[in-house]
Amino acid sequence: MKRSLKFSTSILALAFCAGTAAADTYGPFPITDKSYSGDRTNSVSYTGQVARSILLDSLKSLAGKADGGANAAETKATMMKYFAGSDEDLAILSHNSKDGFPIKQTMLNEISKGKNISGKTYKGLVPGWPGNMTGVEVMEHLIHHASMSVGGFDAEYGYDYGQLIQKFGLGAMAYNQAVDNYLDEKLGADNKPNNKPYKDGAAYTGKEHSWDEAFGYFGAPAHALTLEPTQAYNISKKKDLAAGDANGDGMVDLRTEMTFGGAYYAADADKSGTDYLPTITSAFLEGRKLISSANGEALSDAQRAQLVAYAQTIEDEWTKVIAEATFKYAGSVYKDIEKFRADTKNIDADLYRAYGKHWGELKGFAMALQTGKENLGGTAVRLNRLIGFSPVTMDESIVTGIDADGNFVKDGKMSWNAYQLNMLKVQDLMVKEFGVEARKNDATANLADLIKELDSDSGGAETD
Template sequence: MILRKSLLATSILAATLGLTACGGSSNSNEPTPTPTPTPTPTPAPTNTAPTDINLSSTVIAEDVVGAEVGSLTAEDDAEDGHTFTTDDVRFTIEGTMLKLASHHALNFEQMAADETISVKIVVTDAGDLSFEKDLELSVADTAATPGVNVYEFDTKLADATGSSVSYTGQTARHALSSEIKSYMSKFNAEYIAGLGTDAPTIARTRLDALWGDYAAVADDEITHLGDSDSLEANYAQTTFADISGSGKELSGKIAGADPSKMYKDWLKEDGTGFAGWTDFGDNKKTAEGLVKFYFDLFEAQIKAMVDGEQLKDPAGNEITKAYITPQGHDLVQLVQKHTLGALMFSQGTDDYLDEGLDSQNVEAHKEGKPYTSLEHQFDEGFGYFGANRHYLELSDDEIAKKGGRDTHQGKYDADMDGKYDLAAEFIWGNASNAAKRDRGTLEKDDEGNIINKPSNVTTDFTAVAVTNFIQGRKILNDNVGVELTDEQMTQVKAHVFDAALAWEKAIAATVVHYINDSLGDYDKIKDGEYTADEFASLAKHWGEMKGFGLNFQFSPFSPFADSDLNPKKDTVGATKFVELHTLFGDAPVLVTADIEAYIADLKLARDLLKDAYDFNEDNVLGW
């Protein structure tokens, strides 16, 4: 058989391919292909948690609100993607920058020797693994420097030398208010008996003079600071006239008496003027009318005691102090706390630090004065707050007279002349209360020793108020001789707003404090059986709560104000102020069957204040 060559070639090729596909013959001359290996998968990198946290600086400058501490970094197998957090309410973290919380500063003088601050930081990587560490921080002392942490400014006016700061009139009124408080506090049964049958007239005459006749009392010694020898030894001024010469009546500056720069008419009696109290007796329904009503009650109490009437509280305990009424009013507290608002807070915020800022900053206020009109208006607003000029050089404990250096209890001899200048070195009024609240809630042992300092304190009313006062005043001082630009005045007004709000928050925190104290008192008296001292305690705490609570309406910056300067006008406003005082009432509830409902009202009032001022829950419950 003969095969065609093309078919033979095809057959051979097919056979060859077939054998190759089967692995081929051992006799084949064709090379065996090398199989391609299957790649071994590369293991994914294993994420590990960060192993450390570092901070670029661990030293915090004192007296700087919202001060930056340092930049945070993590030691980790990844170089980025880290998130830093802290639940310490004193601090905040912006990106990687650790800072003090806004409206918070630290005070070197408040720290014990070698004391540090611990703050817990948590770092979390992109894989959600975390590491935490307690960082130890220290506080650096800042030297007392005018215009930085001291409210002191040399004059920039030509032909003038020395300090441009002056607010002696405000100091004189603080001294008068404190003198009234001290004088009324003397009137117990024994003191009244010593005065005899003329005691009611003597008391009323003295109160009316301290309130509204400066000429009659100007040369009197300031007795609430000590006797003659003590005054002479310790103070640069011993009489009211030593502080300020004339015309410093309290009556002339209470809201309504000086209406030229007020944001509302306080003399209206149709409910749109002064609010928060119902019964004024025979007096006008004004801020001053309420003071006169309290004086009337005080005089009537003294007269009753002189006439032999036995004043008793609802439990039948004898009342031996003329300023405690059977209705539970402590007239000492009501007069003083109302005055701090209707005069000091009103004049400071609604006069000098509002329309007062429209004054000129080019020339002397009056011929021969070392300050401009604008500087003086600002100083007078600061003066009503009550801080001394070296306020930030004292600890909260020292300002509040609760510890620290014996020579710094509410005062500071800055010029070391051996005497305290009442207008420059002494602390008055709300400036003292601010520090009490900034101290937070301190745990104490049975002997009263502090055993634990709180880490949840979120307020620094002292630093916020005074650093803003200093910064605002510095802008004025730096630009004496020219009118401020719109931008500069905007900066000044921003400082004023922050200072005024810190001032008011200190008042609000104090109201919360006395709500809490009143609630504690009610635990002791709600069954209707209590001692005279327990009744007096409720009267005192309620009086401070109510008296301070009346203050809020007087500032145009207040959350409770019906003013365009109030950013919470539409959410809080004047309606909430009326609601607050409806909850408080005009006297503590003393009928046993009604006390539980009133306790609930006080708690509602506390919540209202917490929301109005954005207070921290822990502080509200602990103050």
């Protein structure tokens, strides 16, 4: 399964003759559909995907507003508007202006109207979460329990619902839609062909818009190739207006200048010396140039083959970005336990809260990794067993399932040391199966010593 694909020399050589957009910017691209009679001059369109990224990030913000039950019904109803859609013009909760970093939009309809997350969420089963649920059902289950939590956190089970919702959604919505739909089925010759509009009256062809939608789900600013990793990262953190404001109007336009989702985590990894963000963004850009160069005609077999090669690079590198995040947060959980395992009877509340946050990020990304085009098979089984359905909680108990009402059942036991070992095994798995390179929070040097320490534990560390 291990892959490490970058652009091949031949692909790059062919790419530079493909298009007319600014060399390092995703668009604008000319109108090539022969039937279009409107006044648009740019065929690029992915605002719907930006809107869904904002909806997902806003769900994370809403989880933090739960007060332990008193506002549960109101919180759940509001969260479901952001998940399942609403006729209302919803406020953007996740990306607001701050001093020194003005943002152009404040309401979702300024980005795109009528969008939801539920219709674009992974329909397959998610074995990493209890209850044998589909991706949509997992999200609904998380929203339900988030609404009854305290600030998005449930100390009894160690769950940070905001993190679980957002990180799983980055896979179940964005990654899944991109790699298993727009860069897969929709690249077929007869599926959204390039010599027809995507839909009646559209200013873009079938292939142009399919490719744009995948780019929108990745979440890179259109000018990402002009940025250093820290700049792309800091745009999302609202720390670098100069880097974000590509058009010089004094504010950041969420439609084209913000860093979201997969692109954010690619930039985070790249701060350690990898090149995920430029590799993925370059593949998207060169693919779009190729499509535009067809000038509204059906793509030839050779052109489609080259486009599929770009799509494969995107999928492989994006998968590694998610694996990098899984590796990183497994290391965070390991380090959190190290901070309090000397006195596990008196764990500091703030340390435990940070531990729950990091576990939510780990678990969300681990489940996200399993929503792509490729069936991970035994790798997924091992990953799910190592992480389990919950972190080890205060009394060294773990969640083993849910009851008929969807409530968590916590009747398993695991020691802190054993769970630390599992975290190191997760990191080792990400290296061996996905070839992760950034390896942030790498704690694998401690693997051999911890195995020796637990050598007498006949129950083993995994939760199977």
